[in-house]
Structure formats: C-alpha cells, structure tokens
Amino acid sequence: MAYDEGLAERIREWLGGDPDITEKHMFGGIAFLCRGDMAVGVTDGDLLVRVGPDATDAALARPGTRVFDMTGRPMRGWIVVAGEAVAEDAELAGWIDEGRAFSASLPPK
Secondary structure: OOEOHHHHHHHHHHHOOOOOEEEEEEOOEEEEEEOOEEEEEEEEOEEEEEOOHHHHHHHHOOOOEEEOOOOOOOOOOEEEEOHHHHOOHHHHHHHHHHHHHHHHOOOOO
16 A cells, blocks of 8 residues: 655654654555654555554544444544645644654653
8 A cells, every 4th residue: 555655754754753753665655653652554545554542533523534344443642634634744744743642642662
C-alpha cells in the first residue's frame, strides 16, 4: 500500500530533525516515533495520530477525523485525519504537536 510522500515530507519538515524522532514503515505507510512510541504517521493520503484514550472523543469531534480501525477493532487513542483536513500547514502542525506530546508522555521504549 502506498502512502502520500508529500504529506510525509511536510511532517519531516515540521519535526525539523528532532533527535527523539525516528521513522519506521508500518500500517502500510510510514510512522514517526518519539522515543520509540508512535506519534503520527501517514497511511494512503491520510494522517494517523496517536492522541491517547482520554483525548479520543475530543479529537473525533474535529473536522475530517475518524477512528483508526485496521482489523475491525477500533483502536481507542488513535485517529485518522483525512488528508484534506490537513491541507493547511497550521492544521497539520497542530495534529503533529498533539501526537508528539502524547507519545512523549509515555515511557521511552
């Protein structure tokens, strides 16, 4: 499955060489991990964001979002943001920062 390399590049630019961030191919796309825990990723043309279980409902109330569900079991704490909803850099940056903040709150792997 291909992923939107342009969206991945925009994420790389926003993360700006943060030494805590690594990239890994997963979910048929690419993921950006903060100290070993996934923060955000790109699958197809959409953004995958790990917001955590407590922030899921608020995240799903925002435009262009849906629950991340790869296997028929929704993954609470993970959401998909439609590519169109992150067309503007400010929107994308907000989601990246949210995902990075949650993953940074977890113990390093």
